[in-house]
Amino acid sequence: MSATESPPLENAALEEAAYGDERLAYRGPLLRLLTRPEIGALLGAAVIWVYFWLVSDVFGQAAGAANYLDVAATLGIMAVAVSLLMIGGEFDLSAGAMTGATGMLVILLVIPPGEFGGAGLSLWVAIPLTLAFALGVGWFNGTVVEKTGLLSFIVTLSTFFILIGAKLGFAKLFTAKVIVEGLDEGSGYDFWVKIFGAKWTRNDHIFDGRDTLFGFLMVIGFAAVFFGMLELSHTRRERFNATGLIVAAAGIAGALYGVWGLRHGFGFVVGASTDTVGSNWLYAAALALGVIVAAVGIGVWRFERVSDRGSFSLSGTSLRNIAIALGVILFGSFVAITLDSSSEDIVGFMLTVQGLRAIVFGFGAIVGVTLPVLVARKEGKRSPITKFVVMTGTSLVIVGLAFLIQSEATSRKFRAEVFAVLLLIALIFFVAGLMPLLFQGREAAHPAADRLGKMLAALGIGLFLGAVTIRLLYMTSEEAAATQAVFNYRISILWFIVFAVAASLVLMRTKFGNWTFAVGGNKKAAREVGVPAARTKTILFMTVSVAAFLVGMLLAFRLNSVQANVGNGQEFLYIIAAVVGGNLLSGGYGSAAGGALGALIMAMSFQGIPFAGWNSDWRFLFVGVILLLAVLVNNFVRKKAEEAE
């Protein structure tokens, strides 16, 4: 997970030996996770998803997901490849034009030689030839950049113009039109269309147990992450205490009883969706109590008792921060209560009364909750009891906010789903405050505990993803009867995932990945320590071309025709996606996963705007704001990360 640009503290022995040196203070896996390059993009993607989920009815459903994933897939394949190249310190401005060029080439090679004529080849020959062409262009870009020492910006700009000229020229030359069509006439089409043109129609896949399985996986996933986090943040006992196991089992049973009772209420978390969360307080209490008892039980079983609880005290700064937090929350709540919840009047540039209300309240809530958490974190190092008091207070405030939202909000989403999620967050905050009061926090690495904790957290996240995937892929027969829309997931999404995972593994786990970081960081130094810089960069250029080939095939098999201007200018979107994903324009830092997330953010923004019913004229303004915010956040996170190291 973290073996890329910050491997220094990986070795537990080294860490323990150096313990006591402040600069090498123990950084838990959590902190290391927060300093990954793509963390900003991950948060950004979550924020944008939640935002559009709130303002649109369709965006948060499978229909919306099918839509933005479709856009994210082709953008993302390119963004991942461009991210690798950018980490290696280069640009490829010809990447966009290449997608159309490969798509056109394969069609020209396949269509029968007629009046104007193609080459009439079988797809079995045409596709490898096209791939060879793509590799050749990538090799050309890389070799020219390396041999001449010119900026890749200039070299690939030339390739870009050559490609758009050639696309138009050859299209006219061979077909006398600006569009080439007729891929399906090629022999071998029936096979290759499965590789590049297949689609999964959600309507044809009925699975009535879907929501039960979804809820089951989500609950197990939550438990795994929860247990993993406890394991990562506490000191293990030398010998486990079996009594705790019994307490934990009782707690888990109670929590499960609560979940079972709330199955219909906690629609957002567990499956079905109704408006009855508030009325099932008995089950909600069982769930909350169960989770707390389970956490304490696990603690008694596995972790050492805390030795010093400290005494309650708050420094002047902390007191001031808490006062600010309370002030902001009260102000936000005041605005939420006084402003008319149904007024659609415009109060300013692009802003309605409702919008103002939501923004002031949301801002107040976020600031009002973040500040106390920071206080708790700071004071908690010295005094667990202070942390407990502050966290408990914060979680009570969140509960208050949840009930305020439930009584004030007009939309069902807020009353039911946001309400439920807020209660869950309050519960987690409470447990996070309670545990340090009872059990000793971790101050040194513990390989076995770290491994188990990471494994559980990864398992939990895997289960979440699996649950969401099942929900997206299948329909219940009830839904199928009610909907007329046809949801197709193109195979491009699968290619995107495969490509992103493969690129991540290569970057983080192989020698070539290290070379990439090295040549992007400092080429001269890299060369001097024996990194084959020229070969590394050429391979990176070829990777981008292969990605363009892949996208070109996906496009050609989907549309059966490619117009000469397809893809031109898209390279800027790829670079934007890579930057939004936390890759540095100057090279040497970043991640492939970041590029994928960047593409997801762009796709969600592009498709969210029509879903939200905004005027499309604002589209690029929105993209610009996201780009700027992403760069600022990434910059901030990176600085913090460097300070921490």
Place this chain on the structure above:
Amino acid sequence: MKRARWIALGIALMMILAACTSDDGTDTTAADDGTATTEDVDLSQGADLTFHMVTHADDGVFWSVVKRGAEDAAAAMGVTLVWSPSFNDPEKQVQDIEAAIAAGTDGLAVSLASPEAVGPAAQAAADAGIPLYTINSGVLQYKGLGATTHVGQTEVVAGNGAGEFFNSLGATKVLCARQEQGNIGLEERCQGLEETFNGEVVSEFIGEDVDPTGQEATISSLLLADESIDGILGTGPNVAVRAVEACVTAGRTCSIGGFDISTDIINLIESGDIAFTVDQQQYLQGYLPIVLLFLEVTNLNTAGGGLPILTGPGFVTTANVGEVKALVDAGTR
């Protein structure tokens, strides 16, 4: 691999050609212009009239039909046509107009895509007593330049026609899907739609033609977000084609209309997936000016009465798509 050798030859030829044109670009002598880009179509049947058609044409699908119209008219009238495309280069267009005046042309048809740059040269021709017509672009400027009339389509009127067509299809809310942002021509098409359409119109930019799958996703997003949309007007042929799949995805039956002609849109009209496309009938933009010039020179007729002569909107629908398809293949639509 004969084909490969041919491709290599093509690349080499293109490079040589590119080198030539860039060398000769500054040279304005008539002889060089003649060999490089101007084409003499001498179809005269003994008549001594020569008309020049100087356009910003790029020899693409659209302009090849205009050229065909002009050639057919020249043949019918028995006059000589000089066709000078400038490939969107206003400077070359000005040079070609000046060359036509110097050659003592009997009549001039000019497209005014860049009125600021090309206008003065065209006006000089009119001032010199040469009959002048503007074609395709220039409906706002033709009077000021002293042109007899303008032959073309106005975008607003074309949009009006689309609006009436949607009325007859019984649509209630139409999405006017634009493939460019800030293009006044496309905005006018939507504006024209709004003027005549009885229901509601939403005008949205849905992504550029360079990103066809993104266009499709955006249209289906808009449809899913607004259940009441039951018609889509694409302001270009590609957008209309993308709208077909987007409607299937959104599970809706929509009436779809488009602008201009492409192979795809013709096929989809034939299969009934698209209801119509608005056709500029650009053949007329080549044919009519030659006829009008001929009549003005030989018979002192001035058509139009000071108003522009509109070549569209013509419609390609399921009713006439069969015949139109044949005409498209023949190169006159």
